[in-house]
Amino acid sequence: MGRHRLPLGTAGEIKVRKSGRGWIARCQYRDHDGEYYDIRRTRRMKEDARDAVREAVKNRVKRTPGAELTAHSLFPEVATAWLAEYSKDADDGVFSHTSVDNHSYNLKNHVLPVFGKHELMEVTTPVINRLLQAKLKAHSRSLAHQVRAVITNVMTWAVNEGLIDANPVREVAPLLERRAKTKKAAPRALTAEELFDFLAKLDADEEAVAADLPDLVRGFLATGERRGELLGADWPDFDEEAKEIRVSGGLIQARGKGTVKNDGKTDNAKRPIALPDWCVAMLAERREKLGVPNPTGPIYRNSRGGYLNFQNLTNRHWLPFRRRAGYEWVTFKTLRKTLATILDEAGLTARQIADILGHAHPSMTQDVYMGRGQKSRAGAEALGSMALGKTGNKSATG
Known part of the structure; x- marks a missing residue:
């Protein structure tokens, strides 16, 4: 009958024998790969040799991730x-x-x-x-x-x-909501009249202009991108000839790491978005005006040429402007909802709008973003019918 196999990550009995003027202690250790290893140590004193083997086993166990933990660990x-x-x-x-x-x-x-x-x-x-x-x-x-x-x-x-x-x-039992359901408030989007008034006040506000808010807000309206996606957009993402911008990920604030760019929330996060002509012209003018010292850098940059910090942008510029303009309830997500509503009223399908917004499921678009991976120019054409550029704030359709 073969010897009893040691459990993984454990050692057998320590045996000690006399060797010249010292002592040799040894034991078998079975690692987590199933292999046996002979651990031996030599010391002048018998108990020192035994303790040295115990310490060697202990150190070997510590090198195996999680091996020092058991079901009795806290x-x-x-x-x-x-x-x-x-x-x-x-x-x-x-x-x-x-x-x-x-x-x-x-x-x-x-x-x-x-x-x-x-x-x-x-x-x-x-x-x-x-x-x-x-x-x-x-x-x-x-x-x-x-x-x-x-x-x-x-x-x-x-x-x-x-x-x-x-x-x-x-x-574990299913997590079922037992409290009385409260009716969800309808998604709030800017009406056409509010939108033009909002943009007019934005263009006339010196502090907002100095903070680069007019271009940024129009970027949100034209693309419907999440805040981290637009703030994380780089110049190589913009294709003037194709009249589109490609979403390449989004900015997040990671604890201990600051502002970092990740790949996005869903498989639809990386997607091309067709742009209306006024937005293409705005970005082309912006690139020429700024000179783009870093051709691979962010479209919307801070004073050092890096990515904008969303919290700083909101607290120092975005929120103060909304208060001055009387639109404190408007957020960047409101602009995203406004775009969804414009596209919905223009006759685009939920699937087309979901593709533009980067939603994996059209139901999310319908339930959350509509006030009422496939690229489509229908959305750009719908926005193109509204003169949202900084040269005018009147609807082209009257």
């Missing part, structure tokens, strides 16, 4: 190990840094305050379910789903590391 220790690996994957482009920040925030503020003293094996399905139902009742279904997502990630990692046999989140 949940925060396991979660910290998972988050460290998740962050490295984000650096390699597997996940976005926004996801890292969101998971880190929810872990710190919603999970660890409850599971801080729990061992990993004590975080069972009923325990998780109680936490999620409490978040659902006290906050929202959206937050409960976010908390569930971070716990799922930690537990999946623990399963893959061999710490537990199954993910307890799988059997």
Whole structure:
């Protein structure tokens, strides 16, 4: 009968023998790849040799990610190990840094305050379910789903590391909204009259002009891009001859990294957008006026030639202008909704509008963005019928 196989990541009995004036201690260690390794150390004293082998085994275990953790480890220790690996994957482009920040925030503020003293094996399905139902009742279904997502990630990692046999989140009860449904407010978009009034006030506001807001706002109206997408647009993305701009990703504020550009929210995030003639002329004039010291740099740049910081832009220029103009309720997302409404009223399909806005599902466009991967010039033509350029703010259609 063969010898008993050691469990992965464990060592066998330490044996010690006399050798000359010293002692040799040795043991077998089975690594996580299934291979056996002979660990031996020589010391003048018998117990010193035994201790040296123990230390060597301990150091070898520490070199294996997650190996020092067990089902009896505290949940925060396991979660910290998972988050460290998740962050490295984000650096390699597997996940976005926004996801890292969101998971880190929810872990710190919603999970660890409850599971801080729990061992990993004590975080069972009923325990998780109680936490999620409490978040659902006290906050929202959206937050409960976010908390569930971070716990799922930690537990999946623990399963893959061999710490537990199954993910307890799988059997958690569905997160059903039990509170009375409140009627959602209809998406607010600028009417044509409001839009022309808004642009007229924008062009007449010296502080807004100095902050480059007229071009930026028209960029949002022409493209319907998300704020991070337009602020992250570079000059190579603009094709004057083809009359289009290509979305190449979006800017995010990653904790500890500042402003970084990622690949976008969905597969539709990278897409070409056809531009109305007035926007093509505006961008061409802008490129000529600015001189573009960096031909691969951002279209909308800060004083140092880099990407604009959204928070700084909003707090110092965008919000103060809206207050002065009497349009405090207007946001960059409002401009996105306004474009969707213009295109809807021009007769474009939900699919065409979704392609322009970069939505994976037309239902999102209809439910959230309409006030009422495929490129289409119909949207550009609809916008082209409105003279939104800085030379005039009257509708060409009367």
